[in-house]
Amino acid sequence: MKHFLKETDLTLREAAGVFAQAASFKKSRGRKTAPVLSQQTWAMIFSKSSTRTRVSFEVGIHELGGNPLFLNKNDIQLGRGESIEDTARVLSRYVHGLVVRTFDHNDAVKLAQYSSVPVINALTDLLHPCQMYSDAFTLAERWAGRSKNLLGSLKGKKIAFVGDTACNMASSWVLGANYFGMKIAVSGPKGFSPSPAFDAFLASEGFENGYEFTTDPYEAVRDADVVYTDVWVSMGKEAESAKRLKLLAPYVVDAELLAAAKPSAFFMHCLPAYPGKEVTQEVLDSPQSIIFDQAENRLHMQKAIMAFLAKAAKSKR
Numbered sequence: 053m054k055h056f057l058k059e060t061d062l063t064l065r066e067a068a069g070v071f072a073q074a075a076s077f078k079k080s081r082g083r084k085t086a087p088v089l090s091q092q093t094w095a096m097i098f099s100k101s102s103t104r105t106r107v108s109f110e111v112g113i114h115e116l117g118g119n120p121l122f123l124n125k126n127d128i129q130l131g132r133g134e135s136i137e138d139t140a141r142v143l144s145r146y147v148h149g150l151v152v153r154t155f156d157h158n159d160a161v162k163l164a165q166y167s168s169v170p171v172i173n174a175l176t177d178l179l180h181p182c183q184m185y186s187d188a189f190t191l192a193e194r195w196a197g198r199s200k201n202l203l204g205s206l207k208g209k210k211i212a213f214v215g216d217t218a219c220n221m222a223s224s225w226v227l228g229a230n231y232f233g234m235k236i237a238v239s240g241p242k243g244f245s246p247s248p249a250f251d252a253f254l255a256s257e258g259f260e261n262g263y264e265f266t267t268d269p270y271e272a273v274r275d276a277d278v279v280y281t282d283v284w285v286s287m288g289k290e291a292e293s294a295k296r297l298k299l300l301a302p303y304v305v306d307a308e309l310l311a312a313a314k315p316s317a318f319f320m321h322c323l324p325a326y327p328g329k330e331v332t333q334e335v336l337d338s339p340q341s342i343i344f345d346q347a348e349n350r351l352h353m354q355k356a357i358m359a360f361l362a363k364a365a366k367s368k369r
């Protein structure tokens with residue numbers, strides 16, 4: 053069974069097809085969309101808050117002719133200790149796909165292991181691949197021009213990720229950038245650098261030493277085509293808030309830092325943003341900011357991922 057738990061779960065050829073499909077869904081939205089999830093129900097098991105992911109998946113499943121079923125972890129027996137294994141096996145008897153947002157990435161992996169329907173990672177503490185694919189698509193839309201080669205347009209471009217470089221978005225971007233042939237520099241305080249466990253994971257994916265780490269954000273953004281940041285306090289890290297805000301304070305993305313990247317550089321943020329903390333309002337509102345296109349593209353990209361996985365699952369039956 054094909055799942056989408058990490059950026060590399062699709063072959064590059066499959067990813068190219070999914071990017072093209074996302075472009076096509078975007079173009080034809082509201083006019084003609086093949087109901088590829090017709091007669092299907094996709095369950096969404098969420099253990100963390102969400103605005104974009106929840107709404108874009110629910111709308112996307114609906115637009116593909118399917119029925120979204122939102123399950124807050126605490127409303128189902130999983131929240132009372134029923135095993136992930138049994139939850140996966142039981143839900144697989146009812147639904148045609150699972151979308152999961154949780155803490156431990158291994159829980160999503162286990163869900164997929166015991167599920168007989170496709171599982172999509174809608175964010176774990178390790179990775180946020182739906183966001184990374186949507187972000188990469190957002191850039192490809194700009195860089196591909198008339199060429200149909202969306203993925204190819206990313207090759208050789210440089211991303212600078214500034215802030216909490218140990219968070220899921222940084223990790224997803226490091227993995228995805230390596231996979232799509234981009235360069236990536238990450239910059240934050242030493243305490244928030246990618247962990248040895250992440251380095252081992254990256255190496256296991258074939259990308260040893262796949263990023264440059266520097267504590268100097270100006271060094272990271274030099275020659276960068278994209279400056280990316282994320283919240284300083286990710287979901288589940290609230291107890292560390294005070295420490296994080298203090299240590300990360302020198303890593304705010306402001307107009308001066310953005311100006312140190314290429315003049316054509318884009319500013320990106322997965323959102324939600326906290327203006328005045330990881331980024332200034334001026335940067336969020338600047339013409340270089342493409343944050344709402346990123347948010348919109350979650351819908352088109354996730355529809356394309358679901359359409360791909362549903363087709364792959366059908367051919368397995």
Ligand code: CP
Nearest residue numbers: 102103104105322323
């Ligand atoms: N970017 C993102 O995943 O946002 P939500 O937490 O609102 O889903």
Ligand code: NVA
Nearest residue numbers: 219221282286287323
């Ligand atoms: N790093 C953030 C991303 C939110 C979409 C978090 O995990 O809270």
